[in-house]
Amino acid sequence: MTQLIDKPPAKELPNEQLIELLRKMMLIRRFETKAAEMYAKQKIAGFLHLYNGEEAVAVGAISALNDDDQLLTHYRDHGHALARGVEPGRIMAELFGKETGVSGGRGGSMHLFDTEKSFMGGYAIVCGHLPLACGLALANQRLKNGRIVICFFGDGAVNEGEFHESLNLAAVWKLPVIFMCENNFYGMGTDIRRVSAVIEIYKRAAAYAMPSKQVDGMNVLEMYGETLKAAERVRAGEGPSFLEAICFRYRGHSMADPEAYRDRGQTERWRELDPIITFRKTLTEDGVIDEGAFQTLEAEVEDIVNEAVRFAEESPVPQLEELYTHVYKEDS
Amino acid sequence: MTQLIDKPPAKELPNEQLIELLRKMMLIRRFETKAAEMYAKQKIAGFLHLYNGEEAVAVGAISALNDDDQLLTHYRDHGHALARGVEPGRIMAELFGKETGVSGGRGGSMHLFDTEKSFMGGYAIVCGHLPLACGLALANQRLKNGRIVICFFGDGAVNEGEFHESLNLAAVWKLPVIFMCENNFYGMGTDIRRVSAVIEIYKRAAAYAMPSKQVDGMNVLEMYGETLKAAERVRAGEGPSFLEAICFRYRGHSMADPEAYRDRGQTERWRELDPIITFRKTLTEDGVIDEGAFQTLEAEVEDIVNEAVRFAEESPVPQLEELYTHVYKEDS
Amino acid sequence: MAEMSFRGALRLTLQEELQADENVILMGEDIGAYGGSYSVTKGLFDEFGPERVMDTPISESVVVGAGIGAAMGGLRPIVELMTINFSLLALDQIVNNAAKLSYMSAGQIHVPMVIRMASGAGSQLSSQHSQSLEGWYAHIPGIKVVVPYTPRDARGLLKTAFNEQNPVIFIEHTALYARKGEVPDEDYAIPFGQAEVMREGADVTLIGYSGSVYQTLGAADILEEAGREADVINLRTLRPLDVDTIVASVRKTHRAVVIEDDWKFGGFAGEIAAIIMEEAFDDLDGPVARVCGADVPMPYAKALEQSALPNPQQIADAALALF
Amino acid sequence: MAEMSFRGALRLTLQEELQADENVILMGEDIGAYGGSYSVTKGLFDEFGPERVMDTPISESVVVGAGIGAAMGGLRPIVELMTINFSLLALDQIVNNAAKLSYMSAGQIHVPMVIRMASGAGSQLSSQHSQSLEGWYAHIPGIKVVVPYTPRDARGLLKTAFNEQNPVIFIEHTALYARKGEVPDEDYAIPFGQAEVMREGADVTLIGYSGSVYQTLGAADILEEAGREADVINLRTLRPLDVDTIVASVRKTHRAVVIEDDWKFGGFAGEIAAIIMEEAFDDLDGPVARVCGADVPMPYAKALEQSALPNPQQIADAALALF
Ligand SMILES: Cc1ncc(C[n+]2csc(CCOP(=O)(O)OP(=O)(O)O)c2C)c(N)n1
Numbered sequence A, B: 001m002t003q004l005i006d007k008p009p010a011k012e013l014p015n016e017q018l019i020e021l022l023r024k025m026m027l028i029r030r031f032e033t034k035a036a037e038m039y040a041k042q043k044i045a046g047f048l049h050l051y052n053g054e055e056a057v058a059v060g061a062i063s064a065l066n067d068d069d070q071l072l073t074h075y076r077d078h079g080h081a082l083a084r085g086v087e088p089g090r091i092m093a094e095l096f097g098k099e100t101g102v103s104g105g106r107g108g109s110m111h112l113f114d115t116e117k118s119f120m121g122g123y124a125i126v127c128g129h130l131p132l133a134c135g136l137a138l139a140n141q142r143l144k145n146g147r148i149v150i151c152f153f154g155d156g157a158v159n160e161g162e163f164h165e166s167l168n169l170a171a172v173w174k175l176p177v178i179f180m181c182e183n184n185f186y187g188m189g190t191d192i193r194r195v196s197a198v199i200e201i202y203k204r205a206a207a208y209a210m211p212s213k214q215v216d217g218m219n220v221l222e223m224y225g226e227t228l229k230a231a232e233r234v235r236a237g238e239g240p241s242f243l244e245a246i247c248f249r250y251r252g253h254s255m256a257d258p259e260a261y262r263d264r265g266q267t268e269r270w271r272e273l274d275p276i277i278t279f280r281k282t283l284t285e286d287g288v289i290d291e292g293a294f295q296t297l298e299a300e301v302e303d304i305v306n307e308a309v310r311f312a313e314e315s316p317v318p319q320l321e322e323l324y325t326h327v328y329k330e331d332s
Numbered sequence C, D: 001m002a003e004m005s006f007r008g009a010l011r012l013t014l015q016e017e018l019q020a021d022e023n024v025i026l027m028g029e030d031i032g033a034y035g036g037s038y039s040v041t042k043g044l045f046d047e048f049g050p051e052r053v054m055d056t057p058i059s060e061s062v063v064v065g066a067g068i069g070a071a072m073g074g075l076r077p078i079v080e081l082m083t084i085n086f087s088l089l090a091l092d093q094i095v096n097n098a099a100k101l102s103y104m105s106a107g108q109i110h111v112p113m114v115i116r117m118a119s120g121a122g123s124q125l126s127s128q129h130s131q132s133l134e135g136w137y138a139h140i141p142g143i144k145v146v147v148p149y150t151p152r153d154a155r156g157l158l159k160t161a162f163n164e165q166n167p168v169i170f171i172e173h174t175a176l177y178a179r180k181g182e183v184p185d186e187d188y189a190i191p192f193g194q195a196e197v198m199r200e201g202a203d204v205t206l207i208g209y210s211g212s213v214y215q216t217l218g219a220a221d222i223l224e225e226a227g228r229e230a231d232v233i234n235l236r237t238l239r240p241l242d243v244d245t246i247v248a249s250v251r252k253t254h255r256a257v258v259i260e261d262d263w264k265f266g267g268f269a270g271e272i273a274a275i276i277m278e279e280a281f282d283d284l285d286g287p288v289a290r291v292c293g294a295d296v297p298m299p300y301a302k303a304l305e306q307s308a309l310p311n312p313q314q315i316a317d318a319a320l321a322l323f
């Protein structure tokens, strides 16, 4: 049955949970940086989209939800998977294309899946997963299982037709889903101002009479708190909610992107708001952690990530005989 | 070159133009009723969607535009074609599937085309023509030819993804296009309240920062006046405009629809607002027409429609040898 | 055996499944209050209410996508897409999500859903409403494609679709809805991948599916008059395809004609022809012939439309040309 | 003759056309400031500005639809759809508007536009980003489908596309972009419907297009070592298809193998095989063989992906099996 742990409001989070938020962000940052290294070493291929700079969005939002609330996201999905507690080793193994990867090496970076963790996948067709989020929410609504759905997507996805269709359907059917837009101001190399008639994305939810709000995506506590509030409304049956998290990706769109379309200075300015540095500062000022505790965390995530790489390295590749397995589910 | 006849505001319309508005509405009504008869006699086949009750929308809006402003509409397209001055005989011939039809008998009721009249077509994929309207408007903008585009569609079309994509693109590129939504409260048998999160459709344009307004679609002068204002803004380069015309179709969605989903009383109440009856009343009260003049108009449209049927009847069907003609334009 | 229309056979089966399992839901445009644009779901809205028979906005993509999500979440959605023409708007959901989720999640996710859609031409609906694109669906690994011809097929195959763990595209030719036929009284299901030989003959194999089986049977009559006996195969499903039945027949007759409403060039008939060649080359007395729709957007005018569709005489002529 | 990459040949041609006619516009996602996701349009934004090289929102359907409308209105739009995978979102516009407008308006409207898209697999992009659906486009009457292999093809066929009065789908295999080849210095255009025989041989006909010509040529090398000489045909366009060149070769060699990256079942290779059978049945010594992509959503893992794609050895083996 549903596990409905009460989540405390942001202000009442106990110290260990505050530290856990920091630790998760640090894990994501370290993981992503390591993934970039592994890409350079050609251990990882295909497209690789890193989450550096956006850690607070996934960690704050996902920590505010129950473990069995379903989560869907786009191709930039490592951060969400790690925030949900998917095993780092199995994520890295997926990037390496190994049989032990979360998707058996079939999906790769853009298609992490771990249904045991209610991590319902990373999707590579921009906006193509929003309709699925509606359907999962419909199932939860019917099955009355108390679960809600959170769906992450970017500012670029907002201009797809499916965004509109999904928000309308969710609103009409009062589906229990949170739409979480990660507004990092760019869809690949395109500045949002050049392609969106209304750049304050949360305002677009008004076209569906959906409650919506802009949130500071560089602030993990704000992400946590606002997601918690949205989740309460959604879980209470009041229908879908929309959140726009303002954030920034430090790296190029994918590893192939030389970022010719924007100047370094912009990224530097955002780095001053770095979610990990600022949250560490807050926790230090509030006496929750000290330098030693931080070093311990750093060592810990370093170990986890190194162990993930070792696991990935040592894992076997999929067997060629398995090429046709999973095209269909055989009748049971 | 572009013909830029100055259109007077609604209040200053000379009598002959007022009478012309009435005459066009009467022509559409008579034409549609005759088409229904011809359908019953199996002279017309396929789907037939009638415009009865909505005459003021097409006539008011289209009369406010220049003859070379391009017009696109959906499958319920006879009214728009007649309002634009497409020959009734060639429309009827199209419904009869004759070679002399506006689309050579290839298109049928849902696909009237008359490019000489800048009537750029009726389209049968709900919302599929909105993107084309954007493209035509883009061409006009680039060619600086002073032409604008008007695009008609229904309340049901608003929930398609292409609605969203088109409005956003038009707004971002400031395209010279008027989006004219005919809100007759039903998409086939589905009440707008059951499928649209926000039923005041004009409000949805706010998601694209697009000027928009609700208009009385039963009032031909209001349709004329508001379209004229929108056209002025659009022609001046201020970008797209949105109008929501409140109206009602008296008949079923198509000839196949028994209208089991709504009660007759609703239609009867709308009939009291009938655009032809009320406008005739206004013109009579204002001394613009008298009973005799009205009778003359009636006789006139009766003749036109009968002549249209005769023309259609007597026209030849397309030659079977022509089956492959027009699949491609041969290189010139 | 009861006589029943194709439409009635579908409706009865939907009704039974709605009764049997409360997780079965129907979703689609105008399937509820309106009764379905081809009346297949008529009465079900009244019987099961708006929570089970869900009218949707005109938003094909999210309707299919929500069906996929609902299936992932434990429901058994049956999505009606009104017609195959509109399914193009949902094709990304079908191709990139429904068909691939099992594979790309390495079997963690399954999508047990049925997507129903009307297909075919013949009633002067013109080019945007007259397509027969079932061959496209047959091309996609990860889904199954069902093309019933008789009311018995309709019921038996829909039953099987309900028991599938994979996404099923269920195609209903509009010309069949009103046609009647015998349907067994007892519970039965027709497995996917089993074609039906509708008529036996030693001289030539005629292969059709969905609506085109009708014209094919007509051709067999003409051939009989001409002294030639035809095996007429109703494929019933395109993916999986019953290659064994096709090949066994061709080994017997040495001649084959494939019939399809869809455009010939690049259509599914070419696949069948190619398979026959691969599997039974030495048994063939001549090339496998194809009688398909003309390669044109469908015209409205009646005579033009008719001339663009396969007819019995054409099929018979193609068969006779093989002798 | 200049040596030039496939990408460079495309870029040069786009640049020339932009220079030659101010009504030529480029539209697409990230083709401007970003330089194009495969760098084909790099530099054009700087040279021609945002009004000629238009970055669009991520809205495939309206981008293609606006291209159609712009063509109707007198511009010459070249729309880039980034990849064929995303083109599914615009398929309704292509199938129901671009391809049909001329016919359903009885020739009043034409849609002179080019839709460019990258296609193909091989760089571990997994299932949603690795499709080769050009066969689907080839199935649609009203459009033309271009599948260049060499840089020379790319430039010559794109030139022709610019002179077309009909919508053209222009497919660029991602594995080709960086490949170099000779491109004539003088102005030239390659007409649609003219395949190129890349290599001549009397023993077997190998038919490929787009990226797969590379593997096909590799197979011809293997065959040569085995003492068999192959005709290698690069189709260049799928619609129109150069049936004459294919058939002439098969009449000479009596054996044929069709190679395609796309899924085999229901794919375009079946059409080619069926046409060969129809046109040259008596010349065939055995069935036309097909070597195609495996019928699976494309896996990410390198070895799995490679095993799902046609390779030279497989093609050579299929050819040798015909002797
Ligand atoms: C339908 C579709 N169109 C285009 C692409 C190519 N593409 C991949 S990511 C991307 C940008 C998306 O930007 P955004 O939604 O803002 O997410 P971000 O990458 O910034 O996190 C594009 C255009 C795609 N994958 N799918």
Ligand SMILES: Cc1ncc(C[n+]2csc(CCOP(=O)(O)OP(=O)(O)O)c2C)c(N)n1
Binding pocket: B076, B124, B125, B126, B127, B153, B154, B155, B156, B157, B158, B182, B184, B186, B187, B188, B253, C029, C058, C060, C082, C086, C089
């Ligand atoms: C993409 C698509 N989906 C569904 C249909 C079937 N259909 C035709 S008209 C219609 C209702 C449209 O309603 P609305 O836009 O309100 O226009 P109205 O008929 O009321 O004028 C539907 C669902 C279609 N033609 N195209």
Ligand SMILES: [Mg+2]
Binding pocket: A154, A155, A156, A182, A183, A184, A185, A186, A187, A188
């Ligand atoms: Mg972004």
Ligand SMILES: [Mg+2]
Binding pocket: B154, B155, B156, B182, B183, B184, B185, B186, B187, B188
């Ligand atoms: Mg309506």
